[in-house]
Amino acid sequence: MKVVETVSGIRETLANMRTAPGKRLKVGFVPTMGYLHEGHQSLLSKAKAECDIVVLSIFVNPLQFGPNEDFDKYPRDSERDLRLAEQSGCDVVFMPSVQEMYPNPIRTSVSVKGVTERLCGASRPGHFDGVAAVVLKLFHIVQPDKAYFGLKDAQQVAVISQMVSDLNVPVDIVPCPILREADGLAMSSRNVYLSAEERREALVLSKALGMAERLAQEEGLTFEALRNKIEGEIRSTPLADIDYIEVLSYPELEPVDPSMETVSRTSDMIVALAVKFGKTRLIDNVILHRK
Numbered sequence: 001m002k003v004v005e006t007v008s009g010i011r012e013t014l015a016n017m018r019t020a021p022g023k024r025l026k027v028g029f030v031p032t033m034g035y036l037h038e039g040h041q042s043l044l045s046k047a048k049a050e051c052d053i054v055v056l057s058i059f060v061n062p063l064q065f066g067p068n069e070d071f072d073k074y075p076r077d078s079e080r081d082l083r084l085a086e087q088s089g090c091d092v093v094f095m096p097s098v099q100e101m102y103p104n105p106i107r108t109s110v111s112v113k114g115v116t117e118r119l120c121g122a123s124r125p126g127h128f129d130g131v132a133a134v135v136l137k138l139f140h141i142v143q144p145d146k147a148y149f150g151l152k153d154a155q156q157v158a159v160i161s162q163m164v165s166d167l168n169v170p171v172d173i174v175p176c177p178i179l180r181e182a183d184g185l186a187m188s189s190r191n192v193y194l195s196a197e198e199r200r201e202a203l204v205l206s207k208a209l210g211m212a213e214r215l216a217q218e219e220g221l222t223f224e225a226l227r228n229k230i231e232g233e234i235r236s237t238p239l240a241d242i243d244y245i246e247v248l249s250y251p252e253l254e255p256v257d258p259s260m261e262t263v264s265r266t267s268d269m270i271v272a273l274a275v276k277f278g279k280t281r282l283i284d285n286v287i288l289h290r291k
């Protein structure tokens with residue numbers, strides 16, 4: 001496995017690796033902020049199964065963090081990350097410094113409208129501009145055929161898909177399922193921040209989303225009733241501090257058409273939530289597929 005820290009280095013490495021006589025090798029790309037877990041590894045495994053060369057990027061992108069967010073204390077452990085990446089069959093790791101990615105203050109913004117209006121787009125102003133800018137930069141640097149993103153960040157998948165479609169970026173976006181711990185908690189690098197008590201209480205998120213999936217099977221349930229039941233479940237947990245709970249159309253992420261008032265009658269929907277436990281903000285969601 002090659003580890004490269006510069007833009008010129010990754011371009012040269014990939015140009016050499018891509019050259020195979022009579023064949024155009026396919027590059028699969030997994031962008032991450034590191035501190036890898038099995039969720040990230042599942043993206044690498046999918047890329048490995050579908051592509052000839054797997055590239056992982058590890059970069060904690062300052063542009064997507066607000067001034068009071070956790071950029072400085074975001075967990076980092078590159079030695080462990082490289083071990084896990086190699087175990088997952090990764091071929092090349094791109095680990096640039098902030099100086100390498102942003103040698104000068106960036107003066108270009110990439111702002112995707114519509115899908116960023118709600119959820120994390122509303123509660124983390126500027127976040128998706130930072131995500132879109134870094135992902136577009138990474139796509140230009142790596143020039144992958146396919147790029148793999150987890151549905152834990154479902155709005156991020158919608159933002160990147162919209163950007164790629166609007167700007168004709170030649171990459172296929174592959175959304176991948178959410179990996180969970182055995183007890184249901186969605187895997188996330190930020191889970192390490194949780195105290196034992198917060199970790200226990202955070203189980204309410206997957207529990208509430210499981211309940212949403214079951215309730216959605218019921219005839220005649222309104223969106224408001226569904227949302228209220230989820231909120232009631234989460235509020236019953238003392239440490240849970242709700243940022244948002246929303247039921248939106250999927251993948252458009254728009255408020256539901258009031259004329260389709262019941263969950264069982266409509267098209268695909270997403271129940272998405274962000275909840276803080278102490279200082280740790282967790283996100284999770286479930287997609288309710290039309291019957």
Ligand SMILES: Nc1ncnc2c1ncn2[C@@H]1O[C@H](COP(=O)(O)OP(=O)(O)OP(=O)(O)O)[C@@H](O)[C@H]1O
Pocket residue numbers: 031032033034039040042043148149150151152153176177178179180186187188189190191
């Ligand atoms: N549990 C998971 N299952 C599947 N994919 C995941 C999971 N967690 C993260 N990913 C995906 O991995 C990629 C990199 O995400 P990132 O490095 O931010 O990890 P993370 O665990 O989401 O971290 P955090 O939520 O703490 O920022 C994203 O596409 C993300 O959706």
Ligand SMILES: CC(C)(CO)[C@@H](O)C(=O)[O-]
Pocket residue numbers: 031032033059061064131134135153156
């Ligand atoms: C896509 C990404 C690597 C961009 O910094 C980040 O938002 C993430 O890890 O989901």
Ligand code: BAL
Pocket residue numbers: 033064065153
């Ligand atoms: N996976 C989301 C990246 C962030 O929270 O900034």
